[in-house]
Amino acid sequence: MGSVIQVATRLGVLLLGALLMAYLTRRLGTAEYGRYAVAVMLVNWLTIGIAVATGSTTVRLVAGQQHGRRYAVTLAQTVALFSAAIGAVVAGFAGPIADLFRSPNIAPLLRLLSLDLALGTVAGIYVNVLIARGRYALSAATSLSAACAQLLTAFFFVERGYLALGACAAAVIGSAVQLALGRAVSGIPFFSRDRVAFGDLWGHARLLAGAQLALRVTQSMDLLAVKYFANSAALAGLYAGGQNISQAGFMLFGPTQNVLLRSMAKSRSDGNIEEACKTATLYLRGAMTYGALLCALSVKAKDIALFLLGPVFADSGTVLAILLWAVAFRVVAGTGRTLIAAVGEKASIMVPLLLLIALGLIAYAIAIPRGGIMAAAWVALALAISAGLTSLREGLRLAGIGFPWASLARIVCAAGSAAAVAAIVPSDGWRVLVSLSAACLTYAAMLVLLNEWRSGNNHLRSLRNTLGG
Numbered sequence: 001m002g003s004v005i006q007v008a009t010r011l012g013v014l015l016l017g018a019l020l021m022a023y024l025t026r027r028l029g030t031a032e033y034g035r036y037a038v039a040v041m042l043v044n045w046l047t048i049g050i051a052v053a054t055g056s057t058t059v060r061l062v063a064g065q066q067h068g069r070r071y072a073v074t075l076a077q078t079v080a081l082f083s084a085a086i087g088a089v090v091a092g093f094a095g096p097i098a099d100l101f102r103s104p105n106i107a108p109l110l111r112l113l114s115l116d117l118a119l120g121t122v123a124g125i126y127v128n129v130l131i132a133r134g135r136y137a138l139s140a141a142t143s144l145s146a147a148c149a150q151l152l153t154a155f156f157f158v159e160r161g162y163l164a165l166g167a168c169a170a171a172v173i174g175s176a177v178q179l180a181l182g183r184a185v186s187g188i189p190f191f192s193r194d195r196v197a198f199g200d201l202w203g204h205a206r207l208l209a210g211a212q213l214a215l216r217v218t219q220s221m222d223l224l225a226v227k228y229f230a231n232s233a234a235l236a237g238l239y240a241g242g243q244n245i246s247q248a249g250f251m252l253f254g255p256t257q258n259v260l261l262r263s264m265a266k267s268r269s270d271g272n273i274e275e276a277c278k279t280a281t282l283y284l285r286g287a288m289t290y291g292a293l294l295c296a297l298s299v300k301a302k303d304i305a306l307f308l309l310g311p312v313f314a315d316s317g318t319v320l321a322i323l324l325w326a327v328a329f330r331v332v333a334g335t336g337r338t339l340i341a342a343v344g345e346k347a348s349i350m351v352p353l354l355l356l357i358a359l360g361l362i363a364y365a366i367a368i369p370r371g372g373i374m375a376a377a378w379v380a381l382a383l384a385i386s387a388g389l390t391s392l393r394e395g396l397r398l399a400g401i402g403f404p405w406a407s408l409a410r411i412v413c414a415a416g417s418a419a420a421v422a423a424i425v426p427s428d429g430w431r432v433l434v435s436l437s438a439a440c441l442t443y444a445a446m447l448v449l450l451n452e453w454r455s456g457n458n459h460l461r462s463l464r465n466t467l468g469g
Helices: 001-065 066-090 094-100 104-132 136-159 163-186 198-220 223-230 231-252 255-269 275-311 314-344 346-401 405-424 433-450 457-468
Strands: none
Touching: 001 066, 001 136, 001 163, 001 198, 001 223, 001 231, 066 094, 066 104, 066 198, 104 136, 104 163, 104 255, 136 163, 136 223, 163 231, 198 223, 198 314, 198 346, 198 405, 223 231, 223 346, 231 275, 231 346, 231 405, 255 275, 255 405, 275 314, 275 346, 275 405, 314 346, 314 433, 405 433
């Protein structure tokens, strides 16, 4: 039920983000939007990298340790110092960084977004503290408020002619709102001496943070590779359009992984290993169900891109079709990584992830000059499959559970039926919503008919108890 609240929240955030993306793509055009997207992606590499490295750590330590509050204070202070230092480096070397990625005109955007780097990472700590404490409604309120603030301020600045610079300023304001609200509702003071030693924190976090960061790199280096090896803002803009839609699919499911981590960490801390295994198996089935739906809906990728991005971004649809499959395997990779994190990271697990990063860079360097953005999408899919299978195999082994092959067979059958319905129902213009809705309803009905998912009054009682708490 915590996952339900997180998914509903992220759905609201993504709807606001879709409005923002639709507005910016139409208002900025491919080249200016490509400039904005590359700058945001560069900073997001750092911002999300820090968030990914610390998010699971925060949830696990706050939920699974006796002195969770002290760990929360230490994490907030440590991340603030680290992100502020990185932000200062980005601002001071914005010109050389922009030149390195053959985009000298993004230097002003990088200087502005360096503020978002410092604000957004600390805000993420407070949001994850709320999740670790099971206060999902408050976590939802902070995220939705930040998204609303970003959308409104983006419209304000862009309409006054600031274009990409105004869109970046809106991102900074959104993070500031989230930080202020998160600090207020979490009750975790920033300036406090009630903390743990850094060595203690580092001992718990180093492998977990390193593995999460390495996985994030394999999942997010495709756009920067397109910009660097294709050296075209317009192509980067087209790829970014498809990538943003596909990433929305991952962002919708991503927050539930911290809910799983909280539940497993708490169960294992209480000595209830059997309950942790049941939770892990149920969650894996949910992850496969969601990933298969993304694959089924990829048959409408072109129409989705036209509807959300406009005719100028029509070529983004072919990229989107491949990236939706990549996101499905990224969901699997994230699930496997969460299972590993709940039990305890092993140094040996870093080896295949680092190897994938090296192979990915080589593949992008060879493929993009020859095949353009389509080649980049195929490489991204190959990396996602490799990371997904590697992480899941190790996660299942450490968690001590088997793979639900029967569930996979039923899910694949249901996804095939959904894809067939999506392909048949007309989807030009706004009717793409009708086609997608019909496919989703078919998918849900098939899952019930195949007895993969069953509803009951206990689910309603659980939801009511969760909301009441």
